[in-house]
Amino acid sequence: MNTLISRIAARVITPLAVVLGVLLYLRGHFTLGGGFLAAVVIGIAAVFRHITIGAKSVERLLDRGTGDVVGAGILLMILYGFAGYLWGGGFFASAELHLRLPVLGEVAVPSTLLFELGIALTVLGIVVAVIHELGGER
Numbered sequence: 001m002n003t004l005i006s007r008i009a010a011r012v013i014t015p016l017a018v019v020l021g022v023l024l025y026l027r028g029h030f031t032l033g034g035g036f037l038a039a040v041v042i043g044i045a046a047v048f049r050h051i052t053i054g055a056k057s058v059e060r061l062l063d064r065g066t067g068d069v070v071g072a073g074i075l076l077m078i079l080y081g082f083a084g085y086l087w088g089g090g091f092f093a094s095a096e097l098h099l100r101l102p103v104l105g106e107v108a109v110p111s112t113l114l115f116e117l118g119i120a121l122t123v124l125g126i127v128v129a130v131i132h133e134l135g136g137e138r
Contacts, residue, residue: 046127058132
């Protein structure tokens with residue numbers, strides 16, 4: 001599937017999927033979405049890019065190894081769990097930071113976005129590792 005059209009489509013779809021993944025990540029606290037869904041959408045784009053362009057193009061998307069990405073995601077989730085004690089709650093307690101932005105007005109930023117980021121990094125790292133192992137160029 002290494003045709004000109006598929007390579008161009010992969011180069012166009014990948015950034016769009018990343019933008020969609022970020023939107024799903026940010027929207028996930030209030031409605032459907034979140035870190036898992038965002039990572040799956042970006043992971044599907046990585047699979048498509050791997051199939052059309054090759055394994056090296058996906059490896060370049062992640063400068064560090066997939067193990068580092070998975071480890072960072074797990075570490076972020078663990079740290080978030082203990083951070084609940086910092087803002088006066090218990091383990092995995094949540095807090096909100098209220099920001100006043102010029103165009104949007106006051107925006108509440110929930111601390112659970114950190115946990116969702118940990119989920120996204122873990123899932124994305126695992127998806128990329130699996131496609132690299134199953135479909136790596138030999």
